[in-house]
Structure formats: C-alpha cells, structure tokens
Amino acid sequence: MAAVANARPSKEFFVGMLTRDIDLQDAILDLIDNCIDGVHRQIAKRPPKDRERPFKGYHASLNISKSTFSISDNCGGIPRTVAEKYAFRLGRPADMKAEKLPTVGLYGIGMKRALFKIGRESSVTTNHEGSIFRVAVSSDWLDDDDDWQLPITNLSQKTAPESVRGTHGTYIQVNQLYSGISHDFDNQKSQFLLRLASTISTHYSFIIQKGFQIQLNGEVIKPAVLGLLQSDPKMPKDQRIDPFIYTTNRNGVDVDLVIGLYRRLPTPEEVEQELEGQGATGNKEQCGWSVICNDRVVVYSDKTRLTGWGEAGVPAYHPQFIAIAGMVRFHSTDAGKLPVTTTKRGIDASSDLYLTVKDIMREGLKHFTNFTNHWKLDTKQRDALIQSASAVKPFSAKLAVKQGEWSDVRKGLGGKKFVPNLPRPPKTRDDKVSIKFRKPPNEILLVSEFLFDRDDMSPDSVGEACFDRILARASK
DSSP states (O other): OOOOOOOOOOHHHHHHHHHHTSOHHHHHHHHHHHHHHHHHHHHHHSOOSOSSOTTTTOEEEEEEOSSOEEEEEOSOOOOHHHIIIIITSSSOOTTSOOOOSSOOOOSSOHHHHHHHHHEEEEEEEEEETTEEEEEEEOHHHHHOTTOOOOOEEEOOTTTSOGGGTTSSEEEEEEEEEOHHHHHHTOTTTOOHHHHHHHHHHHHTHHHHHTTOEEEETTEEOOOOOOOEEEOOTTSOGGGOOOOEEEEEEETTEEEEEEEEESSOOOOHHHHHHHHTTOOOTTTTSSOEEEEEETTEEEEEEEOSGGGTTTSTTOOOOOGGGTTEEEEEEEEOSOGGGSOBOTTSSSBOTTOHHHHHHHHHHHHHHHHHHHHHHHTOSOOHHHHHHHHTOEEEOGGGGGGGSOGGGOEEOOSTTOOEEEOOOOOOOOOOTTOOOOOOOOOOHHHHHHHHHHHHSOSOOOHHHHHHHHHHHHHHHHHO
C-alpha cells in the first residue's frame, strides 16, 4: 500500500477561520435570516391569503444573557433528511439543489458559523411536521479532529423544549459562551444588545412590516419606517414635491429605486449645528441611501462614495442634504444574482448590476441636491411646498405616477423612470444668498486688523469686506 499524507483539517483551525471575519452581530442576524428563509419555504407550499402581510403569524424570539443564548421560531422546522445530509455540513454540498426562493444565503455556513462564534456547547432542536429531534455540538466534539459526525436524538412532545411543542419550528441554544461574547451579552457592561435591537429594527424593517415578529428578551422590535414626501397628483406640476423613481427587470432580478425628501429642508441653524456635531440625536439617521436585497436591508442610510455621494458630479454629503433619502431594492429567487457580499450585510461594489444601477442612483441624488441648492433660503414659500406633501411608503410612490409621466431608459438595464419636475424659487433682482465659511478666530482678528486697522470687527463684517474687495477686482 502506498504511503499517504494526512490532509484531514483541524477543527480548531477550521472553526477559527470560519468565524474570524464575521462580526458577532452579523452572526446572530444569520440565524434570523434562517428563520425568514423557513417562512419562504412555508409560503411556497401554502400561499398566504394576505399578500400585503405574508409573514403574519410567524415569529423569531431571541433570549440573550451573559450565560446563555437562544433563538426559537415557528418557521417550519428542519426536515429530517435535510438535517442528515445538508444542514450541519460545513458548507453547501455539491449535490444540494439550489432553492428557488428569495433568500440571501449562498454557502450553507450561516447557522454553524453563528454557533461556533458564540460558544463551545450548542444544540439545535427542531419540529418538522411532527418529527422532533435534536442535534448537539459539544466541546469534546470540537476538540476531536477525527469525529465529524453529529448524533441525532429523537424526542417526544414531552421531552422536547416547550418552544417547539405543538408547532413546526426550531429552537437553538448555545452555552459555554466565550468570555468576550459573555461580556457583550451583559447589559451592565456593554451596549451590544441595544445596538442589536436597533440593527434588527432597520435591517428587517420590510420583513417586520410584512407581518414577521422579532422579539429580543421579551421585547417586540418595531420596524424603522421611512416615508417619502409626495404631493397630491392634482396639484400643478410646478408646485409638486415628488420622488425620483426607476424600475426595471433584467436577468431574473427586479430592481426598484426611489429617492426624494423624507422631511422638511433644514434651517441654516440646523445645518450649523450638524457641522458642529450638535445636531439632534437621530437627525440624520434616515438620510442617504439604503439598499435592500430580497427584503433584507444590507446597506442602511449610507452617505459615502459606495452609494454615489461625492463622485461623478454629485456633491459629497453635507448637512444641507439631510432631508434626502433613497432606497434601492433588488429581488430575485436566485440569491447568486444579487449584488450582496458574502456576509450578507453589504453591497458588492464591483458587481456589474450594482455599478449600472449606481448610475441611476447618482442621477436621482443629483436631482435632489440641486433642488436643495435652489432652496437654501429658509422662506415661507419653501416651507409651504413641503407642507403640501404627505409621507407615503417609498415603493408605493410609483402608484401615483400617471402612465404618460414615465420615460423609457434605453441605456444600461433599460426599464423606465419618473423624473419629477421639482419647483424652483422665483427669481428677483434683489435675490441674495448667504456665503458661510469657518475660520480660526485668531486669523479673523488678523484680517480685521489688515482691512480696518482694528481687530474688533465682527466676523460677518470681515467676510463681507473680503468679498467686496475681490468683487471689485473681478468686475474690472
């Protein structure tokens, strides 16, 4: 017999590499994603009567403390054959058929990665159509490089955890938490659970609005809801505030984009406060772009080049633009076609699909940054325009657009778009705008002494004198 080299992987190395690059929060969100995927499987079998709230009646409950972690759901459970062949494999086997479901998972590692990230002892108990069983991962198993089998223990209704009795669902529990994880889960020492609740509220906003309920330590998490301003279609076009809208379908992916105003334009005082870092809490939380893949928000309130700010003629984010918010939604039953990263919490910025859509994002964004530039002055007319519009669900805004108001998009992915004819302030000979900039006080005193032979002039007077001098030179 020929000599062979041992190529069996070390569990310590494998588990360490698997969990190293995933954030604890993302690992927990992976478990919630699995619950939602289970709902999609149930919906595929039994289409819901309520199309607006197809997730109604389904839930996931997380209970987290410094000593234990658990998540339970009623989302259908794990079929016995799936558990035996696929669910506990470290990666998706080649013979596993791809599901035609609107999920975001591709690699079949989410559940295992989360369990290994949190602690050394875990169990998965599931009830699928009356078949109840448990799969346990022990610390001894993690230390044994030769044992890659996990025993399946059959349970009865009496011996099963209460959360899976009489319901088709799954209960996951993790013990022997790693010290760093235990610290994060301790409310007395960490703000992690507060941040987790906030992230669930934003990233699963659309899922929750469709009826899904998520609880964290007994508290039902409410969705972060964004409404965009839209005027009554009966109003004159030159007085309406409407969102910019784009929609298309290409290669099995539905794309919907909408951007507009979600609040009144900021006053000069608000802009100044934001620049000084003294703005009201949450003042700019919803502005910027959010990107949704199969109803999961993978990018939230982004104001960087990732979503088109500060490039290709679009200005960088400034508090002046605090009223602008946009959303892009990608939907497909083939998760491999979505421009989402492997962590499922970010956009693949090199994706051809995303890069093409980003061109439209910049167009819509520039449309509204120009609008705010035209309406910098805080006037009664500006406030009246905003007050005449009401908040609507972003992706429902297109329902108010008349057929003749759409234009065809011939470049890129094709599709159609609605470009609102946003109002502009009337021009008068006496129109003036403010010029504002910030300089160190000692430099202002120095310029004051140079211009006026005195160092006690107001910053406004110094700035105006500087402008008048340059204007005189420019006018020659």
